[in-house]
Amino acid sequence: xxxxxxxxxxxxxxxxxxxxxxxxxxxxxxxxxxxxxxxxxxxxxxxxxxxxxxxxxxxxxxxxxxxxxxxxxxxxxxxxxxxxxxxxxxxxxxxxxxxxxxxxxxxxxxxxxxxxxxxxxxxxxxxxxxxxxxxxxxxxxxxxxxxxxxxxxxxxxxxxxxxxxxxxxxxxxxxxxxxxxxxxxxxxxxxxx
Numbered sequence: 001x002x003x004x005x006x007x008x009x010x011x012x013x014x015x016x017x018x019x020x021x022x023x024x025x026x027x028x029x030x031x032x033x034x035x036x037x038x039x040x041x042x043x044x045x046x047x048x049x050x051x052x053x054x055x056x057x058x059x060x061x062x063x064x065x066x067x068x069x070x071x072x073x074x075x076x077x078x079x080x081x082x083x084x085x086x087x088x089x090x091x092x093x094x095x096x097x098x099x100x101x102x103x104x105x106x107x108x109x110x111x112x113x114x115x116x117x118x119x120x121x122x123x124x125x126x127x128x129x130x131x132x133x134x135x136x137x138x139x140x141x142x143x144x145x146x147x148x149x150x151x152x153x154x155x156x157x158x159x160x161x162x163x164x165x166x167x168x169x170x171x172x173x174x175x176x177x178x179x180x181x182x183x184x185x186x187x188x189x190x191x192x193x
Contacts, residue, residue, distance in 0.1 A: 008107025008143050014078045022083065024131040028124060030083035030097060033072060037084055038065040040093040044116045053153050054114060055177060071098075078104060085115070085128045094119035097128040099136060099145075107143035109136065113159070126162035133163060133189055144190045150175060150182040160187040 022030040038061045044050065045058035058064050074080035079102055085095040095115035102109045111132065113125045129147075136142045147165045149156035160167070165187035174184040 007105040009104040009141055013104055015076050019075045022131050022135050024127050026127055028127055029086050029088040030128060030131060033068045033082060033084050038068055047117045085124060094124045097132045109142055109145055111145050111147045125159040129163040137191055144188055147187040148184045151185050165189050
């Protein structure tokens with residue numbers, strides 16, 4: 001049965017070129033992950049605050065090296081795009097920003113992020129999210145980007161608002177965290193926002 005509309009983004013929209021380095025224009029750099037980042041990712045996940053809103057734990061640097069291999073493969077397979085957020089002068093890892101659940105045919109993806117303990121409170125997450133959003137909507141041509149976070153996570157709600165994502169509603173009991181089921185806010189940006 002034929003489709004009545006064509007794909008929003010064709011195959012190889014992402015994998016047809018190397019993953020780019022994205023400067024934020026305000027003192028951060030989004031760059032592809034490197035195998036040498038595994039110790040810094042492992043260290044970031046030793047922070048108990050990470051476990052409050054992230055369901056993954058990192059038991060070893062070998063485990064985080066596997067994550068990085070998967071993040072790099074996700075670009076090639078066009079199912080996701082993950083960047084290390086770093087200080088451009090020192091290459092210190094400050095966080096991660098990503099497009100997950102990429103659906104090229106529909107022109108939709110989900111934005112996700114985390115920051116290291118030392119980066120919190122410095123505007124890293126909203127600045128990195130805004131830079132990724134500009135690239136995804138304006139340069140690549142995604143139509144819609146969604147951002148989900150637990151309603152109890154006020155800091156993530158502030159990041160979404162600062163990055164220009166409109167709060168669209170609440171998904172009830174939508175995500176299981178270590179402390180139980182959480183309602184999730186759904187924010188989005190679409191072409192033309």
